[in-house]
Amino acid sequence: MNFRTQIPLNTYTPLSVHKIDYESEILLFGSCFTENIGNKLDYFKFHKSVNPFGILFHPKAIENLITNAVNEKEYKENDMIFHNECWHCFEAHSELSDSSKDELLSILNENINSTYKQLINSSHIIITLGTSWVYRFVETDTIVANCHKIPQKKFLKELLSAEEIIESLDSIVTLVKSINPNCEFIFTVSPVRHLKDGFTENALSKAHLLAAIHQVIEPRKHIHYFPSYEIMMDDLRDYRFYKEDMIHPNETAVNYIWEQFKSVWIDKNTSDLMAEIDTIQKGLAHRPFNKSSKQHQQFLEKLNLKMERLRKEKNIHF
Structure with missing residues (x-):
């Protein structure tokens, strides 16, 4: 008897796709689950950059960031609020906020x-x-990436339709392809449930994201989907895989989803090097009983x- 529902991952990635190896340059945007995958890539010393503007939860925020980057925007004082x-x-995100106006401007x-x-x-x-x-910030009639704990009465809450999300994702892909036509896109939906919006509202929100993404993905055009959300909801589907808040995936769940991602997207030729790096990382985390002992030295x-x-042969730095 089989007591779980496994997601058939081999259906999500064509055999000819350019998989991730130690020559790859990986850029990650999105919700807090992006940070989980980014941490795994960091642990194994892949070349990656995660959320240069902090966690971004919705597609409009990511589209706006990529638009500004491609257009080489210069931030000025009127782009900030005190x-x-x-x-x-x-x-x-608020993690970039600063008590110094000049410092924030420099960071942006x-x-x-x-x-x-x-x-x-x-x-x-x-x-x-x-x-x-x-x-949407009422004063300027613009959708924001983060409200920064400004009173909610200054904002209007809106639900993006699937059509609006499709337009946003198409714009993201077109913008990036205009300067980098050969990169692989991997879209995924965060398994974190936004229950502050409400249970039904969260389900509706995720449904719009899923419906939109599946109108955009096209493996022949290097646009793919990875089912993080489905793995959490349909494969793990148990509260023992959640943190105490019963909303965020716990370490076991993150590790499991990472292993599924690795099986699909990480080049198998990297496995020996990953294992060696894992051994070193565990060694660095080791806490000896006696730091000054000959054995520990x-x-x-x-x-x-x-x-x-590894630094000399593979340019890998710890």
């Missing part, structure tokens, strides 16, 4: 410039969409030799 003794930008312009360069050089762009719900010396060899 609230709660801090400067914010509606196009970026530095990050938009680096995003442009990364878009040109990326071999793979991974976009994780979290929600179809957006907030020998262990550290061997570890350093391994890291130095």
Whole structure:
């Protein structure tokens, strides 16, 4: 008897696709689940950049960032707002906010410039969409990426239709392809449920994202889908795979989804190098009983030799 429902992953990626290896340049945008996958890529020392403007939950925010990057926008003072003794930008997550106006301006312009360069050089762009719900700042009639805890009465809450999301995703792909025609796109939907919107509202939101993405994906044009959401909902489908808030996937779930992603998208020729890096990472995390012991010093010396060899041979830095 089989007590689980496995997702047939081999249906999602053509055999001829350019998979991720240690020559790949990976750029990730999107919801907090993007950070989970980014952390895994970082652990195994792949070349990656994650959310240069912080976590972005909806497609309009990602489209806006990519539009600004491709157009090489220069941020100015009127792109920022002062609230709660801090400067914010509606196009970026609060983690970029700063008490210094000049510092935030510098960060925004530095990050938009680096995003442009990364878009040109990326071999793979991974976009994780979290929600179809957006907030429109009434004062300027613009959809924001983050409300920065500004009173909700200053915003209108709207649900993007599937058609609006399709337009946004088409725009993202067209913009990137205009400067980097050969990159692979991987779209996925975050398994994190946005229950603050309401249970039915969250289901509707995810449905709009799924309906839109499946109108855009076209493997022959290097546009793919990875079923993170389906793996969480239909394969794992148990609260033991959630954190205490019963909303976010726990470490076991993230590891499982990563293994599924790896089986589809990571080149199998990297497995030996990944295993070696994993051994080194576990060695670096090891906490000895006696740091000054001869045995531990020998262990550290061997570890350093391994890291130095990988730095010289593979350009991998720890």
